[in-house]
Amino acid sequence: MSSNLQSGDVVDGFTLGERLHGGGMGIIFRATPPPGRADLDFPLIIKVPRLGPGEPSETVVTYEVEVMVHGSLSGPHVPRFVAAGDLAVHPYLVMEYVPGRSLKEWVGKGPRPVEEVARLGAALARAVHALHLQEVVHLDLKPANVIVREDGEVVLIDFGLAHHAHFPDLLAEEFRHPMGSGPYISPEQVLGVRRDSRSDVFAIGAILYELVTATYPFGAPTSQRGLRHRLWQLPISPRRLVPECPEWLQEVILRCLEAQAVDRYASAAQVAVDLTHGEQVTVGERGRRLRRPGLGTLLKRWIMATGYEPSPLDRPSQQLATASIVLAAVATQHRNEQRFQVLREVVKRLLVSDPDRRLTCVTVIPVASELAGGREEEAGTARRIRHLVRLRNWAEPLGLPPERLSYHVIESGDPAGALLEYARVNQVDHLVIGAPPADVPMKGTFVSTRVAAEAPCSVTVVRSRAGGKDG
C-alpha cells in the first residue's frame, strides 16, 4: 500500500503534503498533524518505507530498528520523533522537518577549503558524540544522512542500521553481507561488529577525507573482498592529493581512518576538539606521510589483516567515560602556587585511571583594551602568550604526553559564562575549578558557584584545607 500513497491522503490522522523525496528505501512527504495536536507546533515530515512483496526483508527490519532507535533519541542533533505506525497496518514514521542543507551538497564538488572542512567536521563530530552519549552507534554515517542547519549545527538522520546498547540488536547475525555504505563503513563493520562507537569515528574520517580531497579513502567497493581492503590498505595521503591540506588536518583524518578502532580517536568529542583547535594537534608520522609505504610493509599489513581481531570494546557510554574530556580552570590571573598545587592534585587523580582521558587547561583573562591599532594588538598577543606559558607551566608536573593536553586562553569579561560556553561547545565531561580563597569578600556570585550550578557536566570545586598554610 505504501507506494500508492499520495499528497492529500490521511494516515492515522496525519495529512500528507508535498512529496519531498522518493528514494529506494521509501518516500518522504511533508505532513500536517491531526486536529487537536497543538503540541506539534513545528513542521513535520512523514517517511513511508517501501515494504511489501518483492522488497528485501532487510527493509522491514531496518524500519523496525529505525522506530526503536529514533524513538529513544532526543536532543538538538536528531529530528524530534513524533509517531510510528504499526508495521502490520501502516508502517510510517513522523518526525520533525529539519530545515537545512544535506552535507551531500558539499561533497563531489572538488576539494573544500580547510576552514570549512574543520567547521563542518567539528559540528558533525559533536552531533555523533551526542548520539554516543545516548548509547547509540549510528553505523551508517554518510553525507546523505547529515543535515547542516543554518546555524552550522548538524542533525543526523536515518537510524535504520543503528545499534542501541540497551536494546536487543535485531540486525545482529540477521544478514550475511555487511550493512552500510561502502565508502564509509569501518573495517570492524565489514567483519560484522555492530556495537563499537569508534566505527562512527571511522565514518567521520571518511567524510572528512572526501571533503578535503573529493575522493573516497578506500573507493566505493560493494563486494566483501573489496571492502576488506581497508583492513590493511592505507589511503593515499590527503596532502599528496591536495597540497593545501595542512599536516594537522591530515593527522586528524588518518587517525580517524586507522584500521584498528583502538588506534583511532577514542571519542567523537575528541575529534571535534582537534578540528576546532588545529594549531594544537600533535602532528606525527601520520600527518607528515606523503606516500604510502612500500610493498614490504603493505604485505606485512596484509598478513596481519588475515588475523584481524576487532578491538575490544565497552558499551558506548562506558567507552566515552574512559575517553572523557577534563577541563581544568586555572586562574592564571591570580598566581598562587599552593592553590595551583591543590587543583593539580585533583586533576591528576582524575587522569590516572584512563589513558584515553584528555585534559584541557583553560584560563579566562579580561578583554584587552578595545582600542585597535598595532601597539595594543601586539601587547594583547604578548599578554595571551604570558598566560599560555603559565598554563603550560601549571600542567608540566602532570607529565602528560602532548596529545592528551591542550591549552586555551579565553578573553572575556564574564569568566563563568566563558567557561560554561567552552564546556558546552567542547562537550567537556568534567570541569575542575578552584573555590574562591577564604579571604576574598563575597561580591555578587563567585565564578565557581555559577559554574557548578549551570555547567552541562560534572563539576569539582577544589578547596584547600582550612588554614591552608601547610600546602
Added chain:
Amino acid sequence: MKLALLADVHANLEALEACLEHAAEQGATEVAFLGDLVGYGADPAAVLALVMARAEAGAVVVRGNHDAAVVASGAETMNKSAEAVVDWTRQQLAPPELAFLSGLPLVAKRDGICFVHASADRPADWTYLHDAVDAARSIGAARADWVFSGHVHQQALYHQAPAGHALAFKPVPGVVIPVPTRRPWLAVVGSVGQPRDGNTAACYALFDAGRATLTFHRVPYDWSVAAAKVRAAGLPEYLADRLERGE
C-alpha cells in the same frame, strides 16, 4: 494494559510486597505469577494468601517445580535441604492453599502470551534456560508472540532470528525495551524472592501490551527482615545468607 510479571517469589513476602508496590507505581493494572510461589522462604502462607486473592481477581498463575514438590507425594528431584524446606512448607499450609497449588496449570496462554515457569518445551521437565539454544526450544514449543518465564533466577531476553535460532540479550534495569511482534520473544524475568546475581534487589518485569515494550526492574527491599524470618523458622542458615548476599 500493563502487566507485572513475577517469578520465583519463593515465599519471600517482603520482596513480593516491594515488587507489587513498585509495579503499581509504574501503572501496572494486571499481574501474572510465573511459578515457584513457595520454597526457600519463611512466609508461604502469607504469600499464597496474597497470590490467591490476585488469582481470584483474574491474575494468571502457573506452577513451578517447588509448588509441585510441596503437593507431590515424594520430592525425589530435590536435594536434601531443599527437601527439608518442602516438608516444612507443607506443614505451614492449610488445605485450601495446598489445593490451590495442586490446581495450578503448567502453562497458560492469553493474548499471544505464553506463561510458563521453565521451558515451554516439555514444561514438566523443569529445564533451565541457560542459553539461546534452550530459549529457541522453548520459543518453538510455545507458539506465541511472547513467552514469559522464570526458573532461572537471572534476567534475560531472547528473540528469534529469521534463521530460527535465538539471540540472547542481557537487559539493563529500568530501560523500556521495544519487543515488536514480527518475531517471537522470550523473557526470563528474574527472581522476586531469591535474586542470585550478587545484587540483593528483587527482580521482576513489566510488559506494556499496548506499546509492545518490556521493562526489567530491580527493586530494593528489606532483606534483613526476610532473612531474620528464615532463621527464626529454623530453616537452613544458608537460605538466610543467600538473601543477604543476593547469591
